Structures are given as structure tokens and as C-alpha cells.
Amino acid sequence: MAEQTRNGLSVSFRLDDGIVEHNNREFIAKNVVRERIPDNITYKRENIREFYNQLFGQALAEYNARKAHPYQRIPDYYEHIGKGKQEKPYEEIVVQFGDMQDCGLNSENWETAKAMLDEYMREFERRNPNLKVFNAVMHLDEATPHLHIDFVPIVHSPNRGLPVRVSMKGALREQGFSSANRMENEWVAWQEAEREYMEEILHKYGLHRDDKNVHREHWTVDEYKRKKQAAQEIRSMNDHINALKKKSDDSYTSEEISAIKNQNDYMRSEITKRDEKIAALSRQVNADFVPYEIYSDDKLQYVADGLTRAKIPFIEESRMLYIPDYAVKTANAIASHYQSANVGTIRDRIALDIDRLIYSSMSVENLLSKLKERGYEIKHGKYIAVKSPFAERYVRLKSLGDEYLTKKLEKRISLNGTYARKVKERMSRSSEMEKKICSVILDTTVAIQQFRIIPKKTKPQKIYTFSNDESLNLLVEQLSTIGEFGIASRDGIYAKAEELKNSIDEKTEELKALSNEAPTLKSEIAQIRFYFENVQNRRRLDSMGQIRLAAAKEVVDKHGIRSVSEIAELEERLKLLPTYIRTVQNKLAEEQARLKRVNRLADVYESVIEGNYIDNLIRENIERQFNNKLCKCN
Structure with missing residues (x-):
């Protein structure tokens, strides 16, 4: 019996959450011995996004080519899988022979465990052709040698979605594993097959499998006892109730009837939950996406946030969401609770009315006349006071700020044509593309003066002027983008974006x-x-040492290093890498900001040439007024 125990090792094969950065020691946990990190053996280390492109690039291109509408296409398959709920971007397993006692550092099985793990790893993809490994490392810097293997499971499905796509269940089915029932599914069958292969490796080394460390959920002793007792109680209760059901109906006691009723209620509850879940999943799978228009950016963001909280998928475009047809009522309910954050105070509204009327007034008296036409009451005295149709009291213009004193108003009125004159001057020397935007700028100023649009300030703390108008400044920003990037046409916008x-x-x-x-x-x-420290004494190294030395030799040849003194150049580059990375990060951030500007130009220009820019502002204005009324009612 002692001999059998000594020659027995457990096998551990478990699924893990997968933190590649930890596996590659980009960050180091407390249980890692830093001095032994160089001992780790890396079998594979590829960038996950590049790996996805290798696996799915062609399949994704074929899939997108079949889709007529942009919202149906998948721009980034890795992001698509990451945002979904059915599959993970990749899976990770952790494989180990023995434990700290029988395979730990300095134990008699340390080297044997390494050799067995090495054999397991080198045969992994041959056994599992549908599990594409992109990162694999043997950790020798912790208590016991073990493997972390990260892989992307793929399945071939030419008649559904991408011809090659991510699916763990599909990958295992293609490899010949099947599901007998919910508890004995493809995953369970595959894991057992892998453990059996580990057992074969044990036999090659004259060892047998000891199941003392069968993997279970990590519970404390007290938790395990409580769960075990609860499970036993449930089994006992069900056995008791099933026995009761065999009795004749007239022999039940009131307690027995109650117990049977409780079990029936529980079963009905579980069946209802299951049916609801199946119905929800069925709706999601078969849903068509329909456009849901929202003309306020703030409101669009509000609805999008609500859909996210409700776990309803959607695609966001300019002033529109594409949502599943079954979610339209939910979206309407979310939208109905939206309240504009720009209601403003009575003083703010009076000031904004005056600011707009300044641009069409010839004098202060003319300005006051225009206020009367809009339902204001005017009181003349030492200070001019006004009462708006939406207020109960008079407000002195002086109380609105210095910019509303009579002399300041006169000065502002005298300059009220400056903005339009500058736009027209710019228009006279502009390209056809710029002229279209300048024309919309002028039309927007007219719509603001006519009170067809309630303007929004770019800087809320400043008084309103055309130069402090959000929608006008957006158009002016596009003129700046056109000039800076030398864009001369609509096609030029998209060419610059592609560049x-x-x-x-x-x-x-x-x-x-x-x-x-x-x-x-x-x-x-x-x-x-390691190579230069051990190359002269290579004969003294064990088999794993020889493997490490051979791998190190490839690295030495790769860099053309002839002596240990030449490592200084590599160390200098390692020291400078953070500086290089920051430089590239800054350049990348600049290019991303430039692309954001060009994309914004594309959105605005499409709206301009389609003649929708002012119409969209007006519709947004109507929605804002409606929401303001709702706020008052509430």
C-alpha cells in the first residue's frame, strides 16, 4: 500500500477565468517567486487581436460582404464576441500533476512533473484541432509546476453567420464530443478525455492516478458541511413526499397535504421560470432590428443607457438607434421618463430672449418693442424692468448682469451685423464645399432670430451670442477641419478618414x-x-536544462550576441522602451482626435447636403419644449 501511494499523483484539469497578463508575468501576484520567473517556459505568446484576425479575418470579410446595411456588419469580431453574452473571447485551462507535497520544488517528482506537463502541452493542439492556442506558459515560479493554456475555440458553420466563428460547444462537437444530458454535456466529456490522457502520461512515467485532489468548488469546511446537509435534507424531503403520493387520497393528514402542495408549487415555479427564460432567448434570437429615431443627442444617450441597463442589444448611429422589434415598447417607456437638463430659470430665459432679439433690433426702444410683440410687459423708470409671459413678477434688466444695462445693449445692437458679415466674407473666398456650410450657418442665424430654434450656449456661464452658440460653432468647426486637412469634396472627407x-x-x-x-x-x-552561464557546463544539465539551453541558444542567435558583455545594448533598449511607447501613444492619441474631427465633419456635411441640419435642430427644439412642459406638469 505504501508503494502504491508513493507512485500515485493526482491530476488537476480546470477551467479558469483567464488573465493573460498574469500568466505572462506582466503583473506579479504575491504567490510568485520573482527570482524564478526566468525559469518559466513560454510555448506560445501571440497578441489576441492579431490572432483573431488570422482566424476570422477572411470569414468576417465574407460575412460583411453579404450584408447590405452597415449596421448589420461586424466591424471588429473580437469586440463583438466580448460584448456578447453567449461566448467568451477565449478560454483558459490550468493543468497540473500532483500537488505541493509530492511535486513541489526540491521534491523527487519536480522534474518529472515538468516533463509530463511539457508532453501534455506539445500534444494539446494535435488532440484538439478546434482549440487554437494563442498563449501557453508553464509556471515554475510558484509552489507546483503547472500549465496555463489560453485558446480560441472555433467551429465551421458555412450556413449560419460567419463561416468560421467562436463556439466552445461547437468546437467540441466537431471534435466528436456529444451531450448525453444537461449534466453530461460536451464540456464534461472533453474534460474527462483530457484527464484520461493525463493518466496515460502518468503511466508512461511509471505512475498512476491518485484522485485525492479531484477539483471541486472552493468551499470552507463549514460551507461544505452546510451545503451537504442542505442537499441531504432536500433529498430526504423529496423521498418522503414521493412516498406519500403512493398512499390513497383519503389517508393524507393536513401536514402531508401541505408538503405535497409546497412541492407542486415549487415545481410549477421552476417550470414558469424556465419557460420565461426560453421565451426571452427565443425572442432575442429571432428579433429584427428596427430604426428608433431620436433628434436630441441628450435624449438618445438617455435611452441608450436605459437599454443597456435593461440588457437589450442596440446599434447606435447619428440621431438614431437600431433596436430589436420586441424592445420598442421598452424604449418608448424609457424615453417617456426623459427630462431635459436645459429648462433654465426665468431670468435665464428672459436674458436668452433679449440676446436673440438684439440681432434683429435697430435700437434699445426697438428691442423693447419686439419684447412686447412676444408678450412681454415693459415698465420704464430709473431702471427698465420687464415681465415675461411665463413669469409673475417684473425683472429689472440690470439684475440680469452688466451686459443688459442700456449702454451695453446699445453697443451690442450696433455690432449685431458683425457675425453675418464675417460669414459672408468667408463665403466669398470659399470652395463650393465650404460655401454650403456657410450658407447653412447664415440660415441657422435667421432661424434663431425667428425663434424657430432655442439655442444652446457653448459656454453656459457667458451671455448668449452667435459666437457662443453650440450648433453654429459646430458648423464653424467643420470649416476649420476642411481648411486644416485640405478637404475639397465629399469624397475627400471619406478618403481622409480612411487615411x-x-x-x-x-x-x-x-x-x-x-x-x-x-x-x-x-x-x-x-x-x-542563462546561456552564457551554462553553455560551458552543458553536460551537467538535466533534460529540462538542455531544453532551456537550446531555447536560449535560439534567442542568442536571434540577436547575434557573441558574449555576455553585448547584452548591454539590449538592456539599454529595454530601458528606453517606456519612452518609445509614450511617444507612440501621444502620436496615436493625436491621430484618433483628428479622425474624430473628420468623422464629425462627415456626419455634419451629410446633414447639410441632405438639407436636414436646420430641420433636425428644429425637431430637437420641439422635443425640448415638450419635455419642459412635462417637467412643469410633474
Whole structure:
């Protein structure tokens, strides 16, 4: 019996959440022995996004080519999977032979455990052709040797969605695993097959499988006892009730009837929950996406946030959401609770009315006449006071601020044509593209003066002027973008956007390469040192040492290092990498900001040439007024 125990090792095969940065020691947990990090063996280390492009790039292109509408296409499959709820972007398993007592550092099985894990890893993808490994490392810097294997499960489905897509269940089915029932599914069958292979490896090394460490959920002793007792009580109660049901109806006691009724109620409750869940999932799978128009950016964001909280999928575009047809009522309910944040005080509204009327007034008296036409009452005295149709008391203009004193009003009125004159001057020397935007700027100023639009300030703390108008400044910003980027046509906008996207992609790749280089270079420097420290005594190394030395030799050859003194250049580059990364990050941020400006130009210009810009502002204004009335009613 003692011999059997000594030759027995447990096998541990478990699924993990998967933190690649931890596996690659980009951050270090407390249980890691830092001095032993260079001992770790990296089998594979690829960038997950690049790996996705290798696996799904062509399939994604074929899928998108079949979609007529942009909202139906998938721009980034990795992000698409990450935002979904059915699949994870990748899976991770942790594999281990033995435990700290029988395979820990300095134990008789330490080297054997390493060799067995190495054999398991090298055969993993041959056994599992649908599980594409992008990161795999053997950790030798913790208590016991173990493997972290990160992989993307793929399935081929030419008749549904992408011809190659992510699916763990589908991947396992293609590999021949099937589901007998809910408890004995593909996952369970696959895991058992992997454990059986681990057992075969044990036999090759003259060992057998000891199941003392069968993986279970991590419970404390008290938790385990409570769960076990509760499960036993439930089983006993069900057995008791099932026995009662065999009795004749007239022999039940009141307690027995109550127990049977409780069990029936519980079963009905569980069936109802199951049916509701199935119905919800069925609706999601079969739903059509329909457009849901919202002309206020604030309101659009409010509805989008509500849909997110309700876990309803949607696609967001300019002034529109595409939502599942079954969610329209929910979206309407969310929208009905929206309240504009721009109601403003009575004084603010009076000031804004005066600010707008200044642009069409010839004098202060003319301004006051226009206020009367809008329902104001005017009181002349030492200070002019006005009472708006939506107020109960008079307000002195002086109390609105210095800019509303008579002399200041006279000065502002004398300059009221300056803004339009500058726009017309700009228009006279502009390209056709710029002229269209200048024309809309002038039309917008007229709509503001005619009170067809309630303007919004760019800087709320300042008085309202055309130069402090959000919608006008958005148009002026587009003129600046056109001039700065030398854009001359509609096609030129999209060409510039494509150019910036390509530049961003290049800088993103450069940044990824530099970010990945730091830990890689650090590891390679350690390997080079290991090589020169052990190359003269290679015959004394064990089998794993020989493997490490061979791997280190490849690194030495890769960098053309002839002596340990030449490592200084690599160490200098490692020291400068953070500076290089910051430089590229800054350039990337600049390009992203430039692309954001060009995309904004595209949205605005499409609205301008379609003649919708002012109409959208007016519709937004109507919605805002309606919401203001709702606020008053509430």
C-alpha cells in the first residue's frame, strides 16, 4: 500500500477565468517567486487581436460582404464576441500533476512533473484541432509546476453567420464530443478525455492516478458541511413526499397535504421560470432590428443607457438607434421618463430672449418693442424692468448682469451685423464645399432670430451670442477641419478618414509591438544570461536544462550576441522602451482626435447636403419644449 501511494499523483484539469497578463508575468501576484520567473517556459505568446484576425479575418470579410446595411456588419469580431453574452473571447485551462507535497520544488517528482506537463502541452493542439492556442506558459515560479493554456475555440458553420466563428460547444462537437444530458454535456466529456490522457502520461512515467485532489468548488469546511446537509435534507424531503403520493387520497393528514402542495408549487415555479427564460432567448434570437429615431443627442444617450441597463442589444448611429422589434415598447417607456437638463430659470430665459432679439433690433426702444410683440410687459423708470409671459413678477434688466444695462445693449445692437458679415466674407473666398456650410450657418442665424430654434450656449456661464452658440460653432468647426486637412469634396472627407484609420492601425500595431517587446525582451535577456552561464557546463544539465539551453541558444542567435558583455545594448533598449511607447501613444492619441474631427465633419456635411441640419435642430427644439412642459406638469 505504501508503494502504491508513493507512485500515485493526482491530476488537476480546470477551467479558469483567464488573465493573460498574469500568466505572462506582466503583473506579479504575491504567490510568485520573482527570482524564478526566468525559469518559466513560454510555448506560445501571440497578441489576441492579431490572432483573431488570422482566424476570422477572411470569414468576417465574407460575412460583411453579404450584408447590405452597415449596421448589420461586424466591424471588429473580437469586440463583438466580448460584448456578447453567449461566448467568451477565449478560454483558459490550468493543468497540473500532483500537488505541493509530492511535486513541489526540491521534491523527487519536480522534474518529472515538468516533463509530463511539457508532453501534455506539445500534444494539446494535435488532440484538439478546434482549440487554437494563442498563449501557453508553464509556471515554475510558484509552489507546483503547472500549465496555463489560453485558446480560441472555433467551429465551421458555412450556413449560419460567419463561416468560421467562436463556439466552445461547437468546437467540441466537431471534435466528436456529444451531450448525453444537461449534466453530461460536451464540456464534461472533453474534460474527462483530457484527464484520461493525463493518466496515460502518468503511466508512461511509471505512475498512476491518485484522485485525492479531484477539483471541486472552493468551499470552507463549514460551507461544505452546510451545503451537504442542505442537499441531504432536500433529498430526504423529496423521498418522503414521493412516498406519500403512493398512499390513497383519503389517508393524507393536513401536514402531508401541505408538503405535497409546497412541492407542486415549487415545481410549477421552476417550470414558469424556465419557460420565461426560453421565451426571452427565443425572442432575442429571432428579433429584427428596427430604426428608433431620436433628434436630441441628450435624449438618445438617455435611452441608450436605459437599454443597456435593461440588457437589450442596440446599434447606435447619428440621431438614431437600431433596436430589436420586441424592445420598442421598452424604449418608448424609457424615453417617456426623459427630462431635459436645459429648462433654465426665468431670468435665464428672459436674458436668452433679449440676446436673440438684439440681432434683429435697430435700437434699445426697438428691442423693447419686439419684447412686447412676444408678450412681454415693459415698465420704464430709473431702471427698465420687464415681465415675461411665463413669469409673475417684473425683472429689472440690470439684475440680469452688466451686459443688459442700456449702454451695453446699445453697443451690442450696433455690432449685431458683425457675425453675418464675417460669414459672408468667408463665403466669398470659399470652395463650393465650404460655401454650403456657410450658407447653412447664415440660415441657422435667421432661424434663431425667428425663434424657430432655442439655442444652446457653448459656454453656459457667458451671455448668449452667435459666437457662443453650440450648433453654429459646430458648423464653424467643420470649416476649420476642411481648411486644416485640405478637404475639397465629399469624397475627400471619406478618403481622409480612411487615411487616418490606416495611420491609426499602423501606430496601434507599432504600440502593440513595443508593449509586447518589453516583457519579451526582459525574458530574452534572462535567457541569454542563462546561456552564457551554462553553455560551458552543458553536460551537467538535466533534460529540462538542455531544453532551456537550446531555447536560449535560439534567442542568442536571434540577436547575434557573441558574449555576455553585448547584452548591454539590449538592456539599454529595454530601458528606453517606456519612452518609445509614450511617444507612440501621444502620436496615436493625436491621430484618433483628428479622425474624430473628420468623422464629425462627415456626419455634419451629410446633414447639410441632405438639407436636414436646420430641420433636425428644429425637431430637437420641439422635443425640448415638450419635455419642459412635462417637467412643469410633474
